[in-house]
Amino acid sequence: MNAFDFTPLFRTAIGFDRLASALESANRTDAGGYPPYNIELTGEDQYRVSLAVAGFAADEIEIEAKENLLTVSGRKGTEVAERSFLHRGIANRNFERTYQLADYVRVDGAELKDGLLHIDLVREIPESMKPRRIAIRGGDEKLIESKVEAA
Secondary structure (H helix, E strand, C coil), rough: CCCCCCCHCCCCCCCCHHHHHHHHHHHHHHCCCCEEEEEEEEEEEEEEEEEECCCCCCHHEEEECCEEEEEEEEEECCCCHHHHHCCCCCCCCCCEEEEECCEEEEEEEEECCCCEEEEEEEEEHHHHHHCEEEEEHHHHHHHHEEEECCC
């Protein structure tokens, strides 16, 4: 496994502490595993995380969004009757997946349908953070407007 040293990137970066810890955390943890998932862009500022949670009921899954961290966990209840499987290919174990959310990304809703858990996310940038026009005053106090293009 390759080890990356991110120290040189953060020698001149101020205020990117969360980014540093996210990079280090992503480097330490295994991103693969169970359950499989997709992350898709559904609109300009809209996303959807879909997890394959076959065999889980809605009351066995918990979704928590806290401090830019989305945690999805599944806790399987105990089986009432002993069952005898000839082949068991459907995983029936507990899981926990975490996702780092960018600033201003919030959970918009969740739906469990056909064995897939869909979690919709939306980025809502506050008005104070959006690009705005800045007035430039000239020497003759004539007002000149400067154009700011949206990112």
